[in-house]
């Protein structure tokens with residue numbers, strides 16, 4: 026029998042998770058900004074680090090490439106951006122990659138918005154794992170990434186691409202921002218009962234210092250205002266705020282994204 030794949034969060038900096046994907050022998054890590062906690066986790070579990078997956082160029086996602094590659098000789102996958110040093114395999118929309126040793130096949134999605142180079146890695150369900158998406162700083166539980174380089178229209182399109190994945194897809198974002206995102210989401214949709222319930226669950230997890238992630242796509246569709254830009258309540262809030270009518274979903278998305286920047 027082939028071993029099951031586990032995914033565990035390696036905590037780094039204030040609120041980053043460097044997701045460690047492993048089968049008990051081989052491992053890959055997503056967006057290792059800090060090499061030290063990754064080294065500790067790999068040594069402790071006796072794993073062979075065979076791959077690094079990079080979603081975008083920000084330092085808190087790439088800072089560990091050099092040290093980890095030097096130590097483990099692992100293969101580095103990342104976006105088509107020459108500004109990121111150490112990438113062996115540049116990935117674009119539709120690139121399929123199989124991680125050495127792990128036998129995990131991933132398909133790359135281009136999801137610009139937070140940065141222009143942002144990509145996500147999707148693994149379709151097998152007998153070893155569920156539908157998985159490593160989405161970096163594109164979507165968080167209850168929120169989405171800030172628009173540093175892309176436009177709101179681009180980000181809305183990227184989020185719709187993610188929303189088209191199977192509802193049971195597990196989302197693995199790179200930050201624990203859930204509680205603060207929920208505060209904003211409640212300002213957008215004070216009457217959303219699924220959101221209120223999710224708030225209670227997330228608070229209970231954080232009280233025990235447990236991660237609120239991974240997030241389930243179906244749940245995010247019910248509670249994340251950035252996936253709900255066509256929901257009548259969200260539209261109404263955005264139209265009131267923008268003093269406008271007949272906003273498109275992309276425009277609603279832009280209004281609430283802009284609001285979140287100063288919330």
Ligand SMILES: [Zn+2]
Nearest residue numbers: 081083139162
């Ligand atoms: Zn980022």
